[in-house]
Amino acid sequence: AQKITQTQPGMFVQEKEAVTLDCTYDTSDPSYGLFWYKQPSSGEMIFLIYQGSYDQQNATEGRYSLNFQKARKSANLVISASQLGDSAMYFCAMREGLTGNQFYFGTGTSLTVIP
Amino acid sequence: DARVTQTPRHKVTEMGQEVTMRCQPILGHNTVFWYRQTMMQGLELLAYFRNRAPLDDSGMPKDRFSAEMPDATLATLKIQPSEPRDSAVYFCASGTGTGVSPLHFGNGTRLTVT
Numbered sequence: 001a002q003k004i005t006q007t008q009p010g011m012f013v014q015e016k017e018a019v020t021l022d023c024t025y026d027t028s029d030p031s032y033g034l035f036w037y038k039q040p041s042s043g044e045m046i047f048l049i050y051q052g053s054y055d056q057q058n059a060t061e062g063r064y065s066l067n068f069q070k071a072r073k074s075a076n077l078v079i080s081a082s083q084l085g086d087s088a089m090y091f092c093a094m095r096e097g098l099t100g101n102q103f104y105f106g107t108g109t110s111l112t113v114i115p
Numbered sequence: 116d117a118r119v120t121q122t123p124r125h126k127v128t129e130m131g132q133e134v135t136m137r138c139q140p141i142l143g144h145n146t147v148f149w150y151r152q153t154m155m156q157g158l159e160l161l162a163y164f165r166n167r168a169p170l171d172d173s174g175m176p177k178d179r180f181s182a183e184m185p186d187a188t189l190a191t192l193k194i195q196p197s198e199p200r201d202s203a204v205y206f207c208a209s210g211t212g213t214g215v216s217p218l219h220f221g222n223g224t225r226l227t228v229t
């Protein structure tokens with residue numbers, strides 16, 4: 001089974017609107033971390049936000065928030081007030097266990113912000 | 116800001132040549148990962164190290180690829196001999212090795228093998 005599943009290959013959003021990028025994960029480890037990365041057309045991988053499996057509250061970082069639904073094993077990224085610069089690939093990732101040796105990445109979602 | 120540094124940024128070489136990519140992890144990070152990214156396969160894990168010891172290199176074609184960490188400030192990925200199908204962007208990433216910490220990526224090496 002895939003560890004990380006991103007079912008939306010491409011998404012479009014109007015500038016200033018909010019958008020949700022889906023991510024589901026699969027693990028039997030009670031301790032894990034969930035991460036989102038942004039990859040703009042320039043190619044670098046930029047860390048956006050982190051959610052721990054024991055965190056009670058959803059993580060937020062500026063316009064990014066993570067909608068963490070543990071029972072459903074989902075960790076959707078919400079971008080509020082989209083900007084043209086948000087157009088990029090977005091990757092969901094998971095790290096299992098306290099030692100967190102292995103990182104699993106999804107296949108990514110391409111987001112295009114329309115002016 | 117501390118950054119992962121990768122060199123070279125771009126590399127064009129002919130089939131059969133040796134290619135060496137270098138990575139300087141962030142000071143204090145004890146885990147280093149090598150990923151390859153292509154349009155077809157996405158992000159593939161090639162190898163990763165913890166405290167300079169290789170923990171998993173099962174994603175790497177062993178006959179031509181090798182990864183090492185000669186010291187804590189340098190990780191290398193070598194391809195010998197290179198083939199056109201090795202054309203990709205190769206990323207190095209480092210982290211502190213705990214479950215809560217993200218990986219920090221370098222800017223990648225874009226390799227083209229003709």
